[in-house]
Amino acid sequence: MRTRMWKLSLYLFIVGFILNMLGIVSHVVVSSFAKRWFGGLLPPAYTTDWFAYAWKNFDLGQVLGITLLIVVVVVFLALAIGFPAAYILARRSFRFKSAILLLYFLPLVIPQMTYGIPLATTLYRYGVGGSIVGVILAVLVPMVPLAVFVLMPFFEQISVNLEWSGSMLGASRAQIFRRILFPLMIPGILTAGVLVLVNTISNFELAFLLGGGGSQTLVVALFYNMFAGGVRPVYSIDAMAVIYMVMVMTLLLIALRFVRPTQMVFKLDK
Amino acid sequence: MRAVANDEKNEFDALAFFCLLPSLLYVLCMFVYPFLYGVYLSLQPQKIDGFSFANYLAFFSDPYQYGTIWITFSLAIPTTIVVLLLALWLAYGMRRGIFMERTVTTILIMPISLGVILLSEGILGFYGSQGWFNQVLIGLGIIKEPFILTHNYAGVMLALFMQQFPFCFLMLLGYISGIDPSLERSARMLGATPSIVFRRVMLPLIAPGLAIAFALVFVMSFAVFPSAIMLGQPAGTTRTISIAAYQKAFEQYDMSAASAIAVVMGLCQLAALLVIILFRRRLSPAATMGVGKR
Structure with a gap:
């Protein structure tokens, strides 16, 4: 009972x-x-007028274009930088490996507001703050480690024997990589790509601290318009929020074809 | 064959170096260096030449500034405790699976992927004084006056809860369902009641995971920023430490003072983490992981 x-x-x-x-x-x-x-x-x-209103008054065409550009570049760079690192961290053991793993773990557990402010200070000093490049550079800080940690278990699943057999049959390092590892890693690359994608689109703090007039992503634009509450009709802001939501939900549905929901958060048993 | 004789294998060669280099350089240049630069900058106030603790002294002598530490703690600690207890309860109850688990977990992760901005906008509407939540409660005759749940302390707590709960729950679910189910069965067979099984068998095994979850949720809540602005009173009762840092940096353009506040914020988080790590040392390690569901 x-x-x-x-x-x-x-x-x-x-x-x-x-x-x-x-x-x-x-x-x-x-x-x-x-x-x-x-x-x-x-x-x-x-009425459906608020969507037309939002599109025109919030420059949504431009904002969406910028968001898309930032997201595509971040996903590509995070995978390109994370892929080789994940390979080495999954395959080799060496002296400072646990220190490196800890270092890569930090940007994921330290809140973005905490390291975002010194990061923004630094990037503004070098003149890339407030630009698309600045946003990309900042958002990559947590995304590169995320890609590494998502890719690592996928490498661990691929048997080393396959690489040894390949090299015994005369394949060069590049060939082993291109013909054996890369095809087997496609599910891993998709998973990591989708996770980086969802996290980049919904990333607020770093995009907010680094984004200027011409480099606001959709979430940041949404925040500014809400913050200026009263100036714009709340319905039009909600229309913008719905456009954002549809984007994220579509991606989430795609993402869930590749990942389990529990993969969206950290694993505790590391 | 590679010699595996000694335990300390060192397989670090040129390939490893060049594969690790890009990511390592990135983290060092964009994460470690800005941190160190921030600390350095915080010790060089705008108006004074050379090193000085003036920024820190200014922060800790102005109640409007140092009060943010207390405000942030009083938001983060209750949120963390409530989130952790509810997540533990739910994850423990769901450890052997439930009806439509995948659908339920998918809906639970919605707040994580939708992001805090959309969540706050929704909470503003749904829990506002004219929102559905209050309308339904008034309609059912449970309350006479609407609950004021937005633009105050409660609003920020609500947003933090929605953000952190799914995150904490999924972490604990993964952890608890990884505990060997035969331990629980053995205890039951030996006559332990469900509550004794929880207290004497499961809780000690869950405790290390619980400690990490506590630390992560606390640190994340401590940096609350957009929801404190949108759902709270950013000039009053919910002026958290990250708002103070942001205002220094982007409203008064005093990067040096802003860095000092960011350092104080980081130290508070670090202190909480250290407490948890020291506490965790005293917990028994979970020796029986990885046989369960996942």
């Missing part, structure tokens, strides 16, 4: 949390389609 009550309360809590999540998300969606909405369970009249 007590166990059953306990299980029941568990399910009630889960249902409550899910209802709360759905409420939060659908409130934004409903509001973006509302003509006017003061109190009342649902708005009295609906």
Whole structure:
């Protein structure tokens, strides 16, 4: 009896949390389609005008273009820098390996606000703050380690014997890499790419500290417009939020084809 | 064949060096160097030549500034404890799987991937005084006046909870479902009640993971920034330390003082981590991991 009550309360809590999540998300969606909405369970009249309004007034075309550019470059660079490092860290053992692993772990556990401020100071001093390059450089700081840690277990799954057989049959290092490792690593590259992608799009702190007028990503633009609350109709801001949400949710659905939900957070048993 | 005779294998060659170099350089230049530069800069105040602790003295002599430490702790500690207890309860209950687990976990990670900005905007609408939450409660006759849950301390707590709970829950779920289920079964067979199994068998095994989860959630909550602005009173009761650092850097353009505040913020987080690490030493190590579900 007590166990059953306990299980029941568990399910009630889960249902409550899910209802709360759905409420939060659908409130934004409903509001973006509302003509006017003061109190009342649902708005009295609906319109799609706010999307056109948001598109025009918030320069969404340009903002989306910048976001896309930043995301593509970050994903590419994070994979390019992380891939060889993950290979070595998965395959070799050497003296300072645990120190290097700890060093790569730090940008993931230290909050971005804590290292973002000194990082922004440094990048502004070298004149890349407030530009697209600055945002890319800053966002890569947690993304390179993320790519390394996601790729490592995929390398560990590939047997070393395959590399040895390859080299015995006369393949060069480049050939082993291109013909054996790379094809076997495609699931790993997709997983890491998708995780870096989702995290870059929803990254706020670093993109906010480094982004200037012409280098605001979608989230940062969203924040500035909300912060200036009252100047713009709340419905148009919600319309912008819905555009952002649709983007992230699409990516999340794609991502979940490759990754388990538990892979989106750290593993504790390291 | 490579000699594997001694335990300390050293397989560091030219290939390893060149493969590691780009990422290592990146982390050193963009993470370690800015940190050190920040510390150096914080010791060189704008108006004074040479080294001085003036920034730190200014921070700790102005109640408006040093008060942010207390505000941040009073947000981060209760949030962390609530998140951790609820996540432990839920993860423990779900350790052998539940109905529609994948769907449930997918919905749980939504707040992580949607990001804090969208979450805050949704909370503003949903939990606002005109929002659905209050309308339903009033409609059901549970309350007369709406709960004020936004633009105050409670709003920031709410946002922090939504952000940190899924994160903490998924970490603990992974950890707990990795504990060998036969331990629990043996204890049950020997006559232990479920509560004794939890207290005497499972909790000691979970404790190390719990300690790390506590540290991670606390450190993340301590840096709360956008939700403290959007859902709180950024000039008053929820002026957290990261807001203080941001204002110095980007509103008063005093990078030196901002770096000093960032250093203080980092030290507070470090102190919390050290407490957890020391505490964790006293916990028994989990020797039976990795046989369970995952």
